[in-house]
Amino acid sequence: MKDYDVIVIGGGPAGLAAAISADKEGARVLLIEREAKLGGILKQCIHDGFGLVRYGEKLSGPEYAQRFIEEFHIRNIDYSVLTYVIGIEKTEHYTVRVVNTKGVTCYRTKTIILATGCRERTSKQISIHGTRPSGVFTAGTAQAYINILGQMPTKKCVILGSGDIGLIMARRLTLEGAKVCGVYEAKDSPSGLTRNILQCLEDYNIPLYLSHTVTRLFGEDRLKAVEITKVDEKMAPIFGTEEIIECDALILSVGLIPENELAESLHVEIDPRTKGPACDQDFMTNQAGIFTCGNALHVNDLVDYVSESGELAGKAAARYIYKDREYISIDTDNEFLYFLPQKIHIRDIENEMTFYFRSNQVLKNALMTLSVNGKQILKKKYRNLKPPEMETFKLDISQFKLTGDDKVTAALKGENP
Amino acid sequence: MSRIVSEKSLNNKLREAFNGNVTVHIENNCIRVTGKLDNWDDIIKACRMCVSKDKNLHVVNDIQLIGSKIPDMRLPKEHSKELEGERPDVLIVGGGISGASIAREISKWNLSILLVDKEPDLALQASGRNDGEVHPGIDLNKGSLKQHYVLLGNRMFDRICEELDVPFKRRGQYVCFSNRCLYPLIAAFAWQRKYICGVKDTRLVGRRELRSAEPNLNDEFSFALYNPSAGCVSPYGLTIAYAENAVQNGAKISLNTAVLDMDVKNGQILSVNTNKGTLYPKIVINAAGTFAEDIAAMAKDRFFSIHPRKGTNSILDKKVAHLINSIASAKFIMKQKKTNTKGGGILRTVDDNLLVGPNAVETYEKENFATDRSSIEEVFNKQKKTAKGLSERDIITYFTGVRAATFEEDFIIEKGRKTKNIIHCAGIQSPGLTTAPAVALDIEKMVIEQLSEMQQVTRKESFNPKRKTIPILREMSDAERTRLIQKNPDYGVIICRCEEISKGEIIDALNSPISVPTVDGIKKRVRPGMGRCQGGFCMPLISQIISEHENIQMHKVNKSNTDSYITLGEAKEASL
Structure with a gap:
């Protein structure tokens, strides 16, 4: 079994930064990524605005990721892509079991950095009812179809939720020739960054409706229409304010949830407010040697901070002594x-x-x-x-x-x- | 004709209840209810009033619903001559658990079998939209077909699931009571069920035993009725397994194939029209679920009615599976109307999700599977009393199914009354999944008996009762998993991160005996997209795998039906 000082789980911006930083400290590092390529979600974020804080430049997601990937490769850090962690056991240190095209392999490590990112909330988690047609996408899924696979997911859509990915997708779909009927937000203030409201909605005349939500879906095969309802201060739908909007897709940007299933399997304490692990200034969780960073820790607004927390966690993990x-x-x-x-x-x-x-x-x-x-x-x-x-x-x-x-x-x- | 029912007194009651808008005639061995009403619930009420104790006399509902249109059966879009002129010995209408299990049992014989279903996959209606409980039969009294078959069926599950390689777990069922005073009454009930009805595993468990088996149930429960024989199975998984085994043994299955009408002369079905051509079967088996009445009508053999009843279940994240180890429900005795099926509960599935529900709502829409917020609330308000810690927050998805109930609330398993070459397997609602293996054996006998009058029917020497499922890599030992991956590296590429499903398993599903190359077809067979992200991460990857494997453009990949496209074509080039 191969031995490491630090195993980083996740090859997105947090994991890359963590691995590089741990390597700089002289640790033996392995990075594990479940997808075929490094870069995480940045691979599909082809819009600009990344790196303003860190580099004072406006980079696209792939460009931002590339800077880290290059440094990562220059440093010759061990990594394994298309590799999925199937379990972590606490032994004297930790044993990480992974599966990939070679089979099941185990690695031993002193510390683990969980850089597993986050996932999107789904339509069912916000209690949308009605039929179950195709054409209901989370914003990130729609983004993967259009930016990675080059496939158009809609020609006329409603966007629910004013989270940043929803706003970015409103602009992206408009540029690709789709009609975005509007962005509807259940809260009375937008969820996304002000700069995205301006650059993605206002510049493209896409209306934003606050205190509105989607309550029902129509269409047996493909989505045909959605029912929009006004909501009160407690975000409960107001009866009698329903309006039907014809569209072929509903794009959801209704929140991100840090992915901490591995952390939970290790009995890491989760903060109900961040939905990520509770940690100390070294980004270490309540489990000795288990570190966390990036969007797995809390949903960040800018990738620059994701990298920063990765760097800090990487350094701390590399220097960590059991005590x-x-x-x-x-x-x-x-x-x-x-x-x-x-x-x-x-x-x-x-x-x-x-x-x-x-x-x-x-x-x-x-x-x-x-x-x-x-x-x-x-x-x-x-x-x-x-x-x-x-x-x-x-x-x-x-x-x-x-x-x-x-x-x-x-x-x-x-x-x- | 038995005259347990007095037409006159029934008509008097109906006149009083519905102002003379409804009348009943006992004719052709049926209780035919006619008239006009503007409310579906009233129609149900009127028909229920007419139910007879005579088991052979069924209520036929011919009351017209005023003011609302009962939707037509949804039909597949495609038309072809693919099946034109085929002459199967047996035509099975319906690819649910009934049709699939019957096809498999008949495939033991040297007969040509054709199963048709109008949907793009098997088990897309009631058989894929229920909680998958294998019932012990505790809720049924002696005398009904349901009760007869539930005991037989339940016992068969270990063998059938082993033969068909379908995961099955006998988790046991607790029906819990708070009120200690009810103990003598329930003890008497349990005795009756055990010794009179034959539900032999029935016993009562006290507070302590219940608590140690199920520590997260309501603390107020003082005792429970317990049936260790209750189990769970994937209902669509079992249906697909039965159908695949039938196909392996020579049966033919045609999906997207709807029966449109029949040519019936002198009590004989001569031909059956479908959207894929006209067929000339020797025997037709009516296993058409909520449409069984429509099929019976086409065969000029309509002597029962189906009144659809929908129910909604929620599926909870595996993270909360620890709340329940079995199948549990609560009985809070209040002035409760007699309900028709059990009022829902919490069930831990074979895949370790919790299923919560279902409720029961009468409807005239047989294919309205839309869900409602109120159904979920109703079920949760009730079930939060069963298990503490149950929360809507853990819901990952929900679904609605529609039960095919007769007014007698029993199965109809018999040869046609006027038309000779049809066998009805109708009114199959809960516990229809449990009963299916036993019912299929009886229908097999009926088919063989009837066909033997026309021709020589022989057993198929080569019949193989064993079906092998797609390997489930996540459940294997590391060594076994590695061995398989070294043979096929695709087994090492995880596509669905929530359920840990590999590319190899997905490709196996695409190569399976009844391949349904849609996102939902794959999901039903190997589970990608069934987890907490609901396909958010894996759907694009699965679209891509289907597109590559089937050699079709990505925008031709559907979620399910022909019109359920996912993308419109290449960006910029899409026909916007």
Whole structure:
């Protein structure tokens, strides 16, 4: 059985960054990818806007991925594509069982970085009823058909959900000659980035309808129409406001769910707010030697942060030594949609810590504070906070000489517009 | 004619209930109900009022529904002369569990068998839209055909599933009670079922035993009726397996083939018209599910009616499979109307999903499989009382099926009454999956008996009762899996990440004896797309595999029916 220091599961932007960073630290690294090519979902994201934070350039998804893939290959890091992890067993270290065209193979490793990305919510998970015709796609599936397979999934569609992939697909389908009847969003504010609302909808005169949802599908074979209904503040459909729109496809962009089935099989604690593992500043989960990063940890708004968390997790995993950790958890108030990391391990703090958070609602002139035992240690002002836009900051926490009795709290205040 | 039913007193009751809009005539050994009503539920009520204790006397519904159009049977789009002039010894109409099991049993004989189904695959109606329970028969009283066959059928499942290589698990069934006071009553009921009805495995279990077997059920349950013989099987999996074994033994199956009408003279079906030509069968078997009445009418042998009753089930993520290890339902005794089938429960499938449901709603639309939010809510409100921890959040999908109930709520398994060369296998609703293996054997006897009068019928020496399924790689040992992958590397390429299905298994499905090269056809055979992402990741890959294997353009790959295309053609070049 081959031995590694770090096995990275997932060859998307998080996994590539993690593998490169662990390799830089001198670790023996193996990256496992279930698809035939590295790059993850970026392979089908042919629009631009990737890399603004990291490179100050607007790259397409494949271009962004290529920079990492090239570095990955220059470093000669071990990898295996078309390889699927069928199980992980905790032995003295970890044994990762994989299947590929050669058969079932096991690898031993000290640490694992889960960079498994996320999946899309489906029509059934948001309780859409009616018939079961073809023509109902999640936005990512429609994107795979058009950008990878070159196949047109619709000529006239309704998009439900204003998540970023939905907005990108509204523009993409329009450019390919399809009619996008509108983007319908059940919430009263858009889910996607403002820049995508402007560049993908407004520039192409695609209407956005807030507080509306799809309640029913029609058509026996192919989708023929959808029923759109207005919803109240609790997102419950308002009876009597139904409207039928003829279309041949419904494209869903109604949320992403971090994929953590492997993590769950290892009894990794999952934060109900992020739906990803709870972790410390090293991106390590409650299971010793199991690290997490990218969209498997939480759904990021920009790929740049996905890479960043991969790099940090890779470095930490490479340097990891089995030793009990002492933690204090960070208490956060309800104004946060979520706050990462959930806990700090207080011994041997070496580096500055990276934090990520999202607000629960739109806030103006917001103030985020971090306190130790009630004493503010950090204050940050934000003119605008929106749930679709993730915030991040760094702080060297070693200066506070934290002990197990200390209480760390994060608070968020702001005005409702 | 038996006169248990008094036409006059029935008419008096009907007059009172429906203002003289409905009348009944006992004619031709049928209870024919006629009139006009504007509400389907009233039609059901009127027909139910006329049900006789005489088992040979069925209610025939000829009440006209005013104000709503009962939809016509959906027909396949294609027309051809593919089957023109064929003269099968046996024509089976319907590719559900009944038709498929009958085809397999008759394939033991040297006969030409043709099974037709109007749908693009087998088991697309009731047989593919139920919970797959193999019933113990605890809910049935002595005297009905259902009860007779459920006991026989249940016992046959181990052997049949072994022969056909179909996963089957006897998980056991608990019907749970909260009210301790009911214990003597239920104990008496259990005794009656065990010793009078012959459901021999019936016993009562107390709180402690129930708790240790099923720790996640409602804490209030104080005891339960337990039948360890209850099991589960994939209902479409078993149907496909039966049909494949029939094909291996020489039967022919023609999908997308609808029976349109028949030429009947002197009590004899001379020919059968389909969208693929006219056939001249010696015997016709009516296994047409909700359309069995329509087929009987074409054969001029209509002596029963089907009133469709739909039910919706939800499928839950495998992650919550631990909630239930068996099949469980609750009986909260209240002033409940007598319902027609059991009121739903929670079942752990062979594939370790939980199935929750079904409910029961009368409908005049035989093929309306649309789901409703209210059905799911109704079922969950009820079943959350059965198992704590049950949540709508874990639903990955839901489906509706339509039961083919007669007004007598029993099966009709008999030779034609006026038309000699038809055998009806009608009114097959729950527990029709459980009964199928036993019913098929009896129908086999009827067919052989009748054909033997016309010709010499001999056993097929080469009959092979064994069917081998597509290997399930995820269930194999590492060594066995590796061995198979080294022979065929496609078994090592995982296409469906949620269900761990390889490309090799998908290609095996495309090469199977009854290949249905559609996304749904593959899904029914080897499960890609059945998991939590519902095909989000694998559907494009499966489109591609089908396209390559069948050598068709990708936009010709369908989800299911001819018009269920997935893409329109190449981007930019698509005919927009």
